[in-house]
Amino acid sequence: MSAGRETRAAGSAAEGLVCPRCARGYPPSERFCVACGMPLVHASGGEQKATARQRRARKVKPQYAQGQLVKVARAQHQSEAEFIEGLLLEEGIPCMLRRSRGFDVSEMLAAGPRDVLVPASGAQAAREALAWEPSDDPAQEGSGA
Numbered sequence: 001m002s003a004g005r006e007t008r009a010a011g012s013a014a015e016g017l018v019c020p021r022c023a024r025g026y027p028p029s030e031r032f033c034v035a036c037g038m039p040l041v042h043a044s045g046g047e048q049k050a051t052a053r054q055r056r057a058r059k060v061k062p063q064y065a066q067g068q069l070v071k072v073a074r075a076q077h078q079s080e081a082e083f084i085e086g087l088l089l090e091e092g093i094p095c096m097l098r099r100s101r102g103f104d105v106s107e108m109l110a111a112g113p114r115d116v117l118v119p120a121s122g123a124q125a126a127r128e129a130l131a132w133e134p135s136d137d138p139a140q141e142g143s144g145a
């Protein structure tokens with residue numbers, strides 16, 4: 001129910017062995033994977049190859065993962081939305097992409113704009129992360145300093 005999912009610290013499976021190839025788990029008494037014959041490695045040892053999703057999940061900061069989802073940005077299409085998602089993840093902010101309201105027409109499903117939503121606790125950081133400063137803005141010439 002709550003958004004704050006606890007990530008269990010490594011350590012409980014310190015004794016476990018795992019096959020580096022098929023990721024099968026073994027007790028510490030084993031030496032080789034029975035399926036592929038690979039020498040087993042410690043499950044909690046060095047960084048295994050993590051899936052993209054795991055890497056992303058690891059980046060998320062729990063303090064940014066709380067509260068209601070709020071809209072912080074709007075993307076014109078899916079790939080822009082994914083770009084924004086990547087930016088936010090770099091800051092540790094989880095986000096969710098949702099089709100913008102009013103574009104629920106079937107032809108628009110694939111191409112329509114997307115709302116980018118983040119948990120309320122991450123909204124401020126998300127807005128800052130997304131605050132691109134337009135480099136060529138003629139409106140801002142010289143403000144009295």
Ligand SMILES: [Zn+2]
Pocket residue numbers: 019020021022023024033034035036037038
């Ligand atoms: Zn194996």
